[in-house]
Each structure stands twice: as structure tokens, then as C-alpha cells.
Amino acid sequence: MVFDGRGFARKIEEDLKKSGKLSGKKLLMISEDPENIYVKLKKECGERLGVEVEIKGFFDFAQNDIDEASGAMVQLPVKDKKVLDLIPLDKDVDGLRTGSKFLPAAVVAVEKILKEAEKSGAFYFDIFLKTAVVGAKG
Numbered sequence: 001m002v003f004d005g006r007g008f009a010r011k012i013e014e015d016l017k018k019s020g021k022l023s024g025k026k027l028l029m030i031s032e033d034p035e036n037i038y039v040k041l042k043k044e045c046g047e048r049l050g051v052e053v054e055i056k057g058f059f060d061f062a063q064n065d066i067d068e069a070s071g072a073m074v075q076l077p078v079k080d081k082k083v084l085d086l087i088p089l090d091k092d093v094d095g096l097r098t099g100s101k102f103l104p105a106a107v108v109a110v111e112k113i114l115k116e117a118e119k120s121g122a123f124y125f126d127i128f129l130k131t132a133v134v135g136a137k138g
Helices: 005-018 035-048 061-066 081-086 103-120
Strands: 026-031 052-057 071-075
Touching: 005 035, 005 103, 026 035, 026 061, 035 052
Parallel strands: 026 052, 026 071
Antiparallel strands: none
16 A cells, blocks of 8 residues: 555545644644744645634743643653743643643544555554554565
């Protein structure tokens, strides 16, 4: 099976856009480097989905910025992980804190990819499995 990750990401983005779940939301992005390429890519994606994305440096944000946002993200790596503790669990959209109501993005992405592979008949996926083997040729 050849997996088209970009095409799959476009489909997820289209589905999210159609759902309207994110339209009108406000996301606070906190980063040591607001010019980081990943911060810029997340901002662009959020805006395509109708999310207002505000980027603040570590020393430029205040608690009321978090309070006014629908969700908050911290661009890793960070020198001081204490900044994560400032984000309420219900706004930790990256799922970086224990007890967050969100799962980490990598976990969700792997689960969605494996489910898509299962649909194609190339793989059997059970969310309760403890082990997965993924290989590449070449």
C-alpha cells in the first residue's frame, strides 16, 4: 500500500472546514521563536479552517490571552516546560498535559492513518492492540 499523506491531510482539512466546528474559534500559539516554520504552518492551516490564530512569544503573553482563546498550543521544544502548566486542561489542544481532554496530535494522526490503511484492506487495526509493526521497503 502506498499512502498519500498530503492527500489524506487535505481530506481531513476539507472535512473539518465543512463541519464548521472550528470556524470562529481563537487559538493562542506560544513559541520561543514566533518565526518558527512550524508555527507559521500551523497559523496558515488554522486560518484556512476559519480559526483566528494569535502568536505570542514566551514573554509576551498574559493569562488573559489564554482566557480569551478557545485553545492554546506551545511550540516545542521549550527550555522551561513550566509554561505548559499555565494552559488549562480544557484548552490544551495539543494534549501535552496529563489530564488534557485532547490527545496528542501524533497519536491521533497514527490512529487515523492506520484506520485508513485498514479500509484499503492492507492492514487490520484494533485500537486496543498494544503493538504495531510498520515497515518500509527501499
